Amino acid sequence: MQHPIIEIQHVNKSFIQRGGSDFTALQNVSLSIQKGEFVSLLGPSGCGKSTLLNLVAGLEKADAGSVTVGGKTVTGPGPDRVVVFQEHALFPWLTVLDNVAFGLKQKGVGKAERESIAREQIKAVHLTKFADRYPHELSGGMKQRAAIARALAMDPEILLMDEPFSALDEQTRLILHRDLEEIWMQTGKTILFVTHNIREAVTLSDRVVVMSTRPGEIKKEFMIQATRPRDKADSNLYHMENQIMQSLADELEKVVKEEMGDEYSLQEKRLSDPAADHVGSGI
Amino acid sequence: MLEATLQSLKRLLIAFAIAITVGTTLGFLFARSRFLDDTLGFLVIALQTIPSIAWLPFAIIWFGLTDTSVIFITTLGATWTMAVAARTGIKNIPPIYLKAAQTMGTGMGWRMFSQVMIPAAFPHLITGLRTAWAFAWRALVAGELIAKGVGLGQILQDGRNLGDTSLMLCIVIIIAVLGTVSDHFCFKRMEDKILVRYGLK
Incomplete structure (x- = not known):
């Protein structure tokens, strides 16, 4: 087997909360990603999926364990792994062209060349x-x-995407899914994609990594074996979606309890089903 | 009179340039370092409340009744305001811009400062520039009233010595017109352009 391009080994990460107590965002997380793979990190909010992505990006440091990219330990952000954030993070003082060329400028690419590369990329995303x-x-x-x-x-080896489409409306998102898949198939980049949308994870990825919350751990991995480009109507995808939904059910329960208190439950709700209260009323 | 106006403007511009550079640098340091902000930052706020003319006696002892004295107090008049504005501006930059820039390889040094922080803080910086400009004018005229050399403040003083009220009024009008014109055509224009470009207006 090929050597993985991203290797995360036994990573721990905790933050200090406002009260001064520790909050464990990630506990003993290990994950390896092959070159050219499209992997999604899926989980309820607060499961540490964005933290994991930030560790790979080099924007945060792990408390324990190691993160290596292309065989080298990650010490800080680098142009070989660029992040696409939830909020676009484009610089408002630059035009689209200058924004796209910004990274190349940092690399020291000449003006004419970086503009031609930027125009090419802008064309690829249909923004000419x-x-x-x-x-x-x-x-x-x-x-x-x-x-x-x-x-x-920037022509990075790895594209890190942190819930890039979650602020968009449904139609726009569907179009961007198709475009992203196309770009991925053409360029063969390795993509690590963070999302809380099961459908999105299933339609886009080769592999979906489901994370559990409090502490953030990897719960289960699902290989999505369906033809590319993905067909929304593929029954395989529906099947995977349901399976992932089931494995997430416990996690959702945990999140709900945390937010609403212990008496609230998703699974026991059936007990107060109105139909059950009226058994025999028709006799 | 033209000579005096030019001389005054020259002093003003020199002092303004120094004030902007020093002020922005200070503001940047305060925004980046918690320690500096807690210590020197407090001092700057205190300094800001001192009318810069209060430094003139010191300046006269250090530099004599020269141009340097006037430039010194003019600079002091503008620097602190600029520093406070730059600090606020840089602190208010959305962290996501800095993160994005870092992943594109700016590092945390000069390139980050010049290509990301300054433009990102520009709306705040412009406000700082306008206030600093007004403060500098005040300090300049006050300084020139006392110090020697050719300048608007000096003519004002001459007017007083000659008992020529019309001359004095004339100078006051020149000061007002210069201040307004420069603010309107330089800073306001720049501000409007930038607000439109940044999508804030």
């Missing part, structure tokens, strides 16, 4: 008409496209 606009003039979906183009312009 808007290259000279400022970010605030674009719609949410277009901003996110621009952010993807900006990441791709």
Whole structure:
């Protein structure tokens, strides 16, 4: 087997909460990702999936364990793994073109060359008409496209995506799913994709890693074996979706209890089903 | 009179340039270092409340009744405001811009400062610039009233010595017009342009 491009071994990470107590975001998490793989991290909010992505990005440091990318230990952010954030994070003072070219400028690429690369990437995300606009003039979906183009312009080995489409409306999201899949198939990048949307994870990824919460651990992995490009109507995908839903049920229960108190339960709800209260009433 | 106006403007511009550079640098340091902010940052707030003309006696002892004295107090008048504005501006940059920039390889040094922090803080910086400009004018005229050399404040003083009220009024009008025109055509324009570009207006 090929050597994995991202290797996460026995990673722990905790944060200090406002009260001063520790909050364990990740506990003994190990994960390896092969080159060219599309992996999704899926889990309820607070399960540490974004933290894990930040560790790979080098934006945060693990308390214990190691994160290596391409055989090298991650010590800080690097242009070989670019992050696409939930909020596009485009710079409002630059045009789309300059935004996309920004990373290349940092690499020291000449003006003419970086503009031609940037234009190419902008074309790939279908934004050619808007290259000279400022970010605030674009719609949410277009901003996110621009952010993807900006990441791709750096030609990174790895693309890290932190809930990139969660702020978009459903239609826009579906279109972006298709476009992202296309880009992934053309470029063969390794993509680590964080989401809380099961459908999104299943339609896009080769492998879905389900995380559990408090403490954040890897609960189960699902290989999604369906043809590419993915067909929304593929029964295989529905099947996977249901399986993942089941494995997430316990986690949701935990989150709900945390937020609403112990008396609230998703699973025991059936006991107070009105139909059960009226047994025999028709006699 | 033209000579005096030019001389005054020259002093003003020199002092303003120094104030902006020092002020922005200080503001940047305060925004980045908690320790500096807690110690020197407090001092800067205290310094900001001192009318810069209060430093003129010191300046006269250190530099004599020269241009340097006037430039010194003008600079002091503008620096602190600029520092406070820059600090607020840089502190208010959404952290996501910094994260994004880091992943694209800016590092945390000069490139981050010049290419991300300064433009990101620009809306705040412009407000700082406008206030600093106004403060600098005040300090300049006050300084020139007392110090020697050719300048608007000096003509004002001459007017007093000659009992020529019309001359004095004339100078006051020149000061007002210069201040307004520069603010309107330079800073306000810049501000409007930037607000539109950033999508804030």
